[in-house]
């Protein structure tokens with residue numbers, strides 16, 4: 001799965017937030033699924049030694065292209081920003097499990113900041129004649145939303161609402177307030193349908209609107225850990241199954257080094273360790289043991 005892909009585009013989208021769009025041509029597009037990632041070698045030398053994981057945000061199988069969006073966070077992504085068109089990039093991928101793809105019902109997508117990126121590929125792949133979609137996106141301000149994805153969402157015809165911390169667009173505040181209002185409008189009331197672990201064995205039927213589901217609505221969330229924890233708590237309290245895409249620092253990216261393990265709790269209440277790179281990055285919200293819970 002180690003491949004060389006050709007850089008078709010590496011474009012700065014938002015100079016302030018330092019967000020880039022990177023389009024690559026090669027073999028990854030043949031098998032990539034929404035929610036998976038690639039592990040990029042950001043320099044031709046051995047420095048830095050470790051690759052950097054970036055989510056697959058767009059998949060065009062016909063053209064053999066994938067699209068990635070990244071924020072310059074440190075040395076690795078700084079080097080990536082210097083890559084030019086027609087150069088090749090060495091990567092491992094596609095990696096990880098990806099999102100569960102619903103065949104019907106309603107899907108609520110919850111994005112915090114750059115957590116919108118992996119959701120683009122999910123939006124692209126869903127059959128919107130069968131799955132009703134709603135996207136809630138929380139970010140710092142209008143400039144960020146406009147530079148990073150509003151145009152894409154509008155081109156895709158996605159039904160969305162946004163919140164900003166400074167109130168420059170949409171509702172002022174956190175995405176949790178948007179989520180609570182949305183669920184309230186739909187009469188999802190706390191308590192009666194709680195999906196909390198332990199003692200509540202979860203089956204795939206919960207996600208399958210043709211099965212004996214509890215909720216026609218399910219959610220998928222990507223973003224910073226604090227946001228994931230908060231939206232998961234709200235969804236589970238209201239009986240809405242949720243999948244979350246976790247981010248951990250990664251070394252090998254292929255399940256060998258145990259550098260990216262997280263703690264999960266199974267339906268029987270027992271704790272276990274899972275590798276975010278191979279068992280994830282997408283997990284059932286009920287199984288995740290958030291950091292401070294130990």
Ligand SMILES: Cc1cc2nc3c(=O)[nH]c(=O)nc-3n(C[C@H](O)[C@H](O)[C@H](O)COP(=O)(O)OP(=O)(O)OC[C@H]3O[C@@H](n4cnc5c(N)ncnc54)[C@H](O)[C@@H]3O)c2cc1C
Pocket residue numbers: 037052053054055056069070071072073074075076077078114117118246247248249250281
């Ligand atoms: C599965 C997965 C998918 C990701 N997808 C994207 C994406 O689509 N777009 C994007 O911009 N970023 C994404 N990231 C985060 C990205 O991998 C890191 O920002 C990048 O590796 C930082 O490398 P660096 O050398 O530039 O920064 P470093 O110098 O290594 O770190 C700079 C800062 O970023 C933090 N950081 C580094 N790695 C991570 C990480 N894995 N998770 C959270 N914080 C981190 C560090 O704590 C530090 O504060 C993803 C991470 C994972 C695990």
Ligand code: FES
Pocket residue numbers: 249250251252253254255256257258259260261275276277278
């Ligand atoms: S990064 Fe090595 S096991 Fe996940």
